[in-house]
Amino acid sequence: MRKNIFLALLLVALLSFNAYALDTTLLNMRNKFFSESLKLKDVFPKSKDMILLVVMWDSCLNTTSQLDGYFYMLGIFNTIKEENLTEDAISFLSGWLREIRKTAEMNLSSLKASTGKFEPDTKVHLAILKDYFAELIKKVDLEAGKISTLRASVKKKTAQ
Numbered sequence: 001m002r003k004n005i006f007l008a009l010l011l012v013a014l015l016s017f018n019a020y021a022l023d024t025t026l027l028n029m030r031n032k033f034f035s036e037s038l039k040l041k042d043v044f045p046k047s048k049d050m051i052l053l054v055v056m057w058d059s060c061l062n063t064t065s066q067l068d069g070y071f072y073m074l075g076i077f078n079t080i081k082e083e084n085l086t087e088d089a090i091s092f093l094s095g096w097l098r099e100i101r102k103t104a105e106m107n108l109s110s111l112k113a114s115t116g117k118f119e120p121d122t123k124v125h126l127a128i129l130k131d132y133f134a135e136l137i138k139k140v141d142l143e144a145g146k147i148s149t150l151r152a153s154v155k156k157k158t159a160q
Contacts, residue, residue, distance in 0.1 A: 025139050025142070026067055026071075026136075026139055026140070026143060027067075027071070029067065029132070029136050029139055030067040030068065030071070032132055033060045033061075033063045033067070033132060034060070034064045036060050036128060036129060036132065037057055037060035037061050037064065040053055040056055040057040040060065041057060043121050043122070043125065044057075047121065048119060049118050049119055049122040052114055052118065052122060052126070053122060053125070056111070056125060056126065056129055059107045059111075059129070060129070062103065062107075063103065066100050066103060067100065069096065070096055070097065073092070073096060086154070087151065087155065090147060090150055090154060091151075093147055094148070094151070097143055097144050097147065100136075101137055101140045104133045104136045104140065105133075105137060107129075108130060108133035108137070111130050112130065114126060
């Protein structure tokens with residue numbers, strides 16, 4: 001009986017670990033940035049704020065590709081056998097998160113510094129992106145917390 005309960009708990013733990021990459025809220029953020037980039041692209045032809053729009057569009061695409069890279073790494077990360085999981089792999093993953101955060105902070109401060117008389121559509125998209133980058137920073141911090149928990153468990157495992 002104990003063996004069955006242990007096997008069931010082990011199975012749940014393994015399945016939840018492999019589903020980790022799919023369960024991230026960063027995926028929703030990635031989709032928001034991609035969707036916003038499409039909306040910005042539609043505004044280009046009729047706007048006089050072309051330079052700011054291009055900068056915002058570029059920041060959306062850059063963030064989307066950074067998050068895609070993170071998801072790609074999680075996919076590789078989740079295929080590493082548990083016994084081969086090293087602190088180096090976790091460090092690389094957390095380093096990537098730090099870079100995403102730095103870029104998001106830079107984009108947010110750049111957007112906050114954008115002042116002037118902009119068209120109403122541009123102002124709307126500017127406000128949306130400010131909110132998205134602020135939200136992304138919070139979610140990256142949460143994700144980094146999850147990774148640090150994983151790092152602590154790997155340290156305990158290697159110490160044994």
